[in-house]
Amino acid sequence: MGKLKYALFTGCTAKQSTPEQMMSTMAVADKLGIELVELTEASCCGASHLQDYDDFLSLVLNARNIAYAEKHGLTMVTICNTCQLNTAMTKHRLDNNADLKARVNEKLEEVGLVYAGTSKITHFLYAIIDDFGLDKIKEMVVTPLSQFNIAPFYGCHNIRPSELQNETHDTPENPYNPTSLDDLIIACGGNTVDYDEKNKCCGFHAELQAPKVAAALTGNAIAGAMDGNADWMVTPCPLCHLKLDTQTHHASVAIGREVSLPVLHMQQMIGLALGCPPETLGMKHHVTKVDFV
Amino acid sequence: MSTNAITTQKVNFKVFRFNADKDYLPYYEDYSMDVTSEEVVLDILNRIKWDHDGSFSYRRSCRHGICGTCAIKVNGRSTLACKESMTEMIKVFGNELTIEPLSKKRAVKDMIIDKADFWEKHEQVTPFLDAEIDETPTSENLVTPAEANALDEADLCIQCGACHYACPVVELSDDFMGPAAFAAAYRFEADVRDGNESRLTDVNQMGSGVWDCVKCFECAEACPKEINPIEKIGKLHNMLFQSGQADSNVATRHAVGFEKSIKRVGVLDEGGLVLYSELAGIVKHMPVAIKMFSKGKIVPPWGITKSDNLDEIQKLVKSSSTAKF
Structure with a gap:
């Protein structure tokens, strides 16, 4: 296998509220020998909210981001479930609607770009599983996480809508019974926790307009993991991470029970197992203390 | 005609049971059955009633996926019982299946809920x-494809x-x-x-x-x-x-705020978005914001890394916008 190389769409969160995610992504990519070319020209994906306001504009902006990956001739890798959803959704819609694609390209021409549809778009989790291989991860583990019960929290936008998601990666994932993150935990030597909320919503996208509902969803997720005897949670989505890591007070109030668990980004978990020094994984940026490192 | 041979396998069912007239709490009953590859979930409900317990209750009618009566949940997945093949369920969830009504808190009797x-x-x-319908039209009312x-x-x-x-x-x-x-x-x-x-x-x-x-x-x-x-x-x-009917509230400003931020810096200015969406309501986020700030999770507006080639983004926002607020 030659060296893996991807165009990295960081998304906005990794550069602002989850700096630890950016740090650990780079640390892990380095450890795995994966080359990431950052798409510094990329705009925000719209996070499903710009789409509510101006759907066409969101398509144009996401097509522009993909066009830059195409310019590099690389698969685009995302590190945020919501970036993955909105970028892959744009690709799906443009690739299946010649008229829409033409209308978007008419706009992109104004800035000398074109969307061709040649770049694949995949989340880092699936790039690792499909392209790098969990067996190789397993071989590289120097600190097996065998003393930990780890609760996977998948995040909606990596598993639903399944029809779209399964277009983008080779490993089929069932949204009612997802396995990718469990498989990654096992490859890192950890024990997976099975609980009802692992494939449920964290509430992030309604946090401002429906704070009580959003907080209850967060609370239920952490409570489910705690009841499953988890030592900590792990997620591939920085938005789920923000919710689970920083909103424990509101979550506890919403469900009438004190809930709190350390939550790691998927990249931090891999980094720990592969022996990356904890300081390169940004553990000090967590609001809920990561007390076991 | 299908050439696939019919196969049979053992499946263990955990079935939600509840009678609002006499049960204080719901409970689960276990049934073990040989399930053939041709059966749908409704066949299993029928067999529970006909072969095991005549009091088992559920709704069914057309058996053709069109009346919408028989929706239930299998291992948490909403499904039309008459449409969902057991082979698919076993493929997804294995041989241990839990059958529940669509909403446990609205259960009246077993699978039947108060809808x-x-x-x-x-x-x-x-x-x-x-619509105003002309009851004596002189020509057809055409709707284009x-x-x-x-x-x-x-x-x-x-x-x-x-x-x-x-x-x-x-x-x-x-x-x-x-x-x-x-x-x-x-x-x-x-x-x-x-x-x-x-x-x-x-x-x-x-x-x-x-x-x-x-x-x-x-x-x-x-x-x-x-x-x-x-x-x-x-x-x-x-x-x-x-249609201009979106009034200004935290949700609409939250959607519009993305465009404003993208136009300004290309990426999302997270703090700026919350401020624009919440206005004075931002105060309630301060306790969490202070914690986040102390952990290096909040970037001030002047510290945000703008997208490269921002002029392109700004040009596209101007030329491609289709909505107003």
């Missing part, structure tokens, strides 16, 4: 064509409730209308023949309005007719902006 909340919400969106396509298959809804009871917001909030009611509202709003002038405003103002969707896509996954209700919710949002 009143669903119908009440459905009724509120004026779920019918509201493009106009018919605008419904985007929302007219295929069979009101089974699968999406409604898969929605986590419906589960937690009585005020939320739910994906099925919103999809029905869209179905008639998108119909060129419809002349109702208040439906869109009603949908925006009734209950908690149309903005509380958490964007989890559970409804898209649950719908046996593949109507994709969440897409219709998004279209209602678009319609509200396009």
